[in-house]
Amino acid sequence: MDLHDIVHCIKAYLFSPRGSQGKPLISFAAIGLLQDSFMNKYDYDIIVIGGGAAGFVSSKLASGLGKKVAMIEKDKLGGECTLNGCIPSKALIKTSRIAHQIINAGRYGLAIHPPLDINTDHVMAHVRSAVQQVYDGHRPEAFQKLGIDVLFGAPTFIDNHQIQTS
Ligand SMILES: Cc1cc2nc3c(=O)[nH]c(=O)nc-3n(C[C@H](O)[C@H](O)[C@H](O)COP(=O)(O)OP(=O)(O)OC[C@H]3O[C@@H](n4cnc5c(N)ncnc54)[C@H](O)[C@@H]3O)c2cc1C
Numbered sequence: 001m002d003l004h005d006i007v008h009c010i011k012a013y014l015f016s017p018r019g020s021q022g023k024p025l026i027s028f029a030a031i032g033l034l035q036d037s038f039m040n041k042y043d044y045d046i047i048v049i050g051g052g053a054a055g056f057v058s059s060k061l062a063s064g065l066g067k068k069v070a071m072i073e074k075d076k077l078g079g080e081c082t083l084n085g086c087i088p089s090k091a092l093i094k095t096s097r098i099a100h101q102i103i104n105a106g107r108y109g110l111a112i113h114p115p116l117d118i119n120t121d122h123v124m125a126h127v128r129s130a131v132q133q134v135y136d137g138h139r140p141e142a143f144q145k146l147g148i149d150v151l152f153g154a155p156t157f158i159d160n161h162q163i164q165t166s
Contacts, residue, residue: 044070045053049155053080056138058146062112070149072165082134091130095123136145 044067048059051073059071076083102116138151153165 010088042161043151044068046070047072047155049163050074050079051077051082055079059143060146063146063148069147070151071143072151072153072155072163074152074154076134076135077140079137082138083131086136087131088127091127093125095126 041059046059046062046067046069048055048062048069048071051071055071055073056062059069065071081087099116099118102112105112143150151165158164
């Protein structure tokens with residue numbers, strides 16, 4: 001809860017409809033919110049489950065807004081985009097485009113001898129190194145620096161407000 005929320009609570013208290021004895025009808029909700037916040041009841045304002053693209057954006061956004069954030073990942077940070085999707089596919093597409101241009105270089109007056117030797121092991125090594133490079137850019141330490149706690153494990157809900165990681 002930030003200053004903005006607190007102002008809302010105070011406004012809700014002051015301007016809420018009055019009951020028969022002149023008492024505000026929604027004051028309890030507002031006071032409850034304030035108490036929750038000031039008693040510092042929870043370890044985190046937000047816990048993000050999953051350290052993929054969506055987890056990265058939401059945890060950084062919440063942290064940037066001043067919230068105390070934890071992100072829980074059951075495997076490796078990065079999710080599909082870094083590890084299996086966007087990054088490896090784009091690295092492979094780039095390699096295939098270069099191969100295509102080399103193979104068709106004759107059209108542009110460039111004769112290439114000897115013909116292109118495509119070694120798939122080398123290509124895949126390049127793809128893996130591209131993945132590693134991106135992964136290195138979002139290691140847990142990078143999130144810790146922003147004040148986001150990164151936890152590894154499979155989380156389970158104990159109740160509406162508590163999560164336990166294995
Ligand atoms: C071949 C391919 C190419 C793509 N190319 C692009 C592209 O160029 N541009 C683009 O924008 N998108 C692309 N995408 C799509 C992109 O990968 C997804 O949109 C994106 O990864 C979705 O992110 P996410 O965080 O929602 O899910 P995910 O990336 O799936 O991340 C979810 C994370 O949550 C973790 N997780 C799941 N369950 C739990 C649990 N119970 N507890 C803890 N952690 C958990 C997972 O381990 C994972 O790390 C591509 C996808 C594929 C397959």
